[in-house]
Amino acid sequence: AQTVTQSQPEMSVQEAETVTLSCTYDTSESDYYLFWYKQPPSRQMILVIRQEAYKQQNATENRFSVNFQKAAKSFSLKISDSQLGDAAMYFCAYRVNNNDMRFGAGTRLTVKP
Amino acid sequence: DTGVSQDPRHKITKRGQNVTFRCDPISEHNRLYWYRQTLGQGPEFLTYFQNEAQLEKSRLLSDRFSAERPKGSFSTLEIQRTEQGDSAMYLCASSQDGIQQPQHFGDGTRLSIL
Numbered sequence: 340a341q342t343v344t345q346s347q348p349e350m351s352v353q354e355a356e357t358v359t360l361s362c363t364y365d366t367s368e369s370d371y372y373l374f375w376y377k378q379p380p381s382r383q384m385i386l387v388i389r390q391e392a393y394k395q396q397n398a399t400e401n402r403f404s405v406n407f408q409k410a411a412k413s414f415s416l417k418i419s420d421s422q423l424g425d426a427a428m429y430f431c432a433y434r435v436n437n438n439d440m441r442f443g444a445g446t447r448l449t450v451k452p
Numbered sequence: 453d454t455g456v457s458q459d460p461r462h463k464i465t466k467r468g469q470n471v472t473f474r475c476d477p478i479s480e481h482n483r484l485y486w487y488r489q490t491l492g493q494g495p496e497f498l499t500y501f502q503n504e505a506q507l508e509k510s511r512l513l514s515d516r517f518s519a520e521r522p523k524g525s526f527s528t529l530e531i532q533r534t535e536q537g538d539s540a541m542y543l544c545a546s547s548q549d550g551i552q553q554p555q556h557f558g559d560g561t562r563l564s565i566l
Contacts (some may be wrong), residue, residue, distance in 0.1 A: 372551055383456075384495075384543070384557040391552060430494045434551060437506060439485060442494030451548075 343433050346441035352421045353451050359406075360416045360446045362431030368392075371435040373407065373414045378445075379427040387429070390414065418448075426450045454478070455560035458544050464564045465534060472530045473561045477546030484527050485555060486519055487543040488512065495543050501527060502549075531563075539565045 340349050342366045352358035364373070375387040390398045397405050401421075406415045418425055428447050432440040465471055477484045482503050487495035498517070499509045503524035513519075516535075516553045521527040531538055541562050545555035 372550075374554060376557075383559045386554040386556075389554060391551070432494075436551060439497040439500055439510075440495075440555060441497070444492070445494050 343431055343441050345429075345431055346444050347446045349449070350450040351451060352396060352418070352425075355420055357419045358421055359419060360418075360429050360431075360448070362414045362416070362436065362443055364412050364414065364431070364433045364441075366412070366433065366435065368435045369391070371433060373405075374432040374434065374440065375403070375405070375414075375416045376432060376442075377425075377427045378430065384430070386395035388416065390411045398442045414427060420449050423450050454548050456544055456556050458542075458558035458561050460561055461559060462564070464566065466566050467534055467536060469516055469534055470530065470532045471534060472528055473544075473565065474526060474528050474565075475544030475546075475558060476526045477544070478556055478565045479525075481546035481548055481556070483547045483549060483553075483555075484521055484523070486527070486529050486544040487545065489541040489560070490498075490539075491541055496540075498529075534563075534565050536565050539563055 365402045371392045373390045376384045378384040388400045402419045404417045428445045430445045431443040459474045485500040501521040516532045519529045519554040541559045541560040545557045547553045547555045557561045
């Protein structure tokens with residue numbers, strides 16, 4: 340079974356500081372994609388960043404970067420210079436082949452001014 | 453790009469009634485997905501379409517659930533004889549073909565069963 344685990348139900352960070360959200364997954368596949376999605380309160384889910392399993396270089400998107408450890412099946416998200424608008428639920432997701440995505444239970448991020 | 457739109461945003465109904473939700477994907481996307489999200493959880497996959505063909509259904513999709521995408525554009529998700537446990541947010545997403553393509557989500561339809 341393919342599962343995604345987010346071990347931190349809630350995290351908080353001071354504005355302008357850095358926070359890391361953890362994600363582990365379980366798969367027997369060798370090629371897959373990993374995604375981080377953000378879901379602000381009462382708003383739609385939007386893509387933050389994605390990573391292909393075959394690429395060793397960690398993906399970065401502005402203040403967002405990942406630490407992808409394929410052997411450990413770990414895919415953490417680092418948010419630098421946190422802003423109030425970063426407050427949201429963050430979901431880690433895994434996709435193999437061309438099918439559906441499997442999501443973790445999410446981490447609720449609070450940003451303190 | 454008008455995004456993925458879902459209708460209605462909220463639906464309140466009595467147990468035992470039938471409900472139907474609609475999803476309009478991004479126009480150039482040939483893949484369309486339905487997910488269910490309960491409070492405090494991530495989305496759970498229900499089913500997906502490539503064009504008009506329904507290619508996969510989750511075991512979560514009981515025989516009371518049916519989804520269609522008749523012309524490969526919009527999709528409907530119908531729940532018959534609703535139960536309390538059907539209360540959830542129903543999310544629709546669309547994407548282009550390819551494992552690397554991200555799914556674009558709609559705002560969802562929140563279903564409440566009285």
